[in-house]
Amino acid sequence: xxxxxxxxxxxxxxxxxxxxxxxxxxxxxxxxxxxxxxxxxxxxxxxxxxxxxxxxxxxxxxxxxxxxxxxxxxxxxxxxxxxxxxxxxxxxxxxxxxxxxxxxxxxxxxxxxxxxxxxxxxxxxxxxxxxxxxxxxxxxxxxxxxxxxxxxxxxxxxxxxxxxxxxxxx
Numbered sequence: 788x789x790x791x792x793x794x795x796x797x798x799x800x801x802x803x804x805x806x807x808x809x810x811x812x813x814x815x816x817x818x819x820x821x822x823x824x825x826x827x828x829x830x831x832x833x834x835x836x837x838x839x840x841x842x843x844x845x846x847x848x849x850x851x852x853x854x855x856x857x858x859x860x861x862x863x864x865x866x867x868x869x870x871x872x873x874x875x876x877x878x879x880x881x882x883x884x885x886x887x888x889x890x891x892x893x894x895x896x897x898x899x900x901x902x903x904x905x906x907x908x909x910x911x912x913x914x915x916x917x918x919x920x921x922x923x924x925x926x927x928x929x930x931x932x933x934x935x936x937x938x939x940x941x942x943x944x945x946x947x948x949x950x951x952x953x954x955x956x957x
Contacts, residue, residue, distance in 0.1 A: 788821065793859065800855040811849070815842055821859070822866045828921060829870035829913045830877070831906050837873035841866040863922065864932045867914050871933075874910035904954045912947035919944055 796817050802810035822841045827834035844865045852861055905913055911933075918929035930940035 797855050797858055800849070800852065800858045803849055804852065804855065815846060818842065818845065818862055822862065825863060825866040825917065825922070826870040828905060828917045829867065829910060830874040831902065833873045833877045834870070837870040840873060841869040844869060867918065867932055871910045871914050874913065878910065904951055907954050908947055908950055912943055912950065915940055915943045916947045916951070
C-alpha cells in the first residue's frame with residue numbers, strides 16, 4: 788500500500804466518523820483488498836466470509852476508533868480476529884485433513900501445495916504466520932494484535948513453522 792493510499796484511507800475514516808455516508812462506503816471499498824489479503828491465508832476457503840465479517844465489524848465499530856491514524860492497525864486486528872474465528876468455526880465442521888497427502892516438492896502445482904499445507908495448521912498458527920511472515924510484524928506486535936503474551940506468540944510461531952516444514956517435506 789502506498790503512502791498516498793494510506794493517507795486516503797485515514798482521510799476517509801475521519802470523514803466517515805463525522806457522519807459522511809459516502810465516505811464510509813468508499814472507506815469500506817478501500818479496505819476490502821487489505822482485509823481480504825489478511826483473512827484469506829488464515830481462513831483459507833472461508834476467507835471471503837471472514838473478510839465480510841471483518842468489514843461488518845469495521846462498519847459497526849468505526850465510531851469507536853479514537854485515532855484515525857491507527858486505522859490500519861485497528862483494521863488488521865479486527866481482520867485477524869474474524870479470520871481466526873471463522874476458521875475455527877469451519878474447522879469444527881470439517882474432518883481433519885490427511886497429513887500424508889502432501890504432494891512432492893517437485894510438483895508443478897506448488898501454490899496449491901502451500902495452501903494445502905496451510906490448511907493443515909490450526910487457525911491460531913496460521914494467524915501468527917500471516918502476521919509475522921506476510922504482514923511483517925515482529926513477535927511483540929503480532930502478540931498485541933492476537934491479544935496474547937509475546938512468549939505465546941513466539942512459541943506458536945515456532946510450532947507453526949515447524950509444523951509447516953514437517954508437512955511440506957512429508
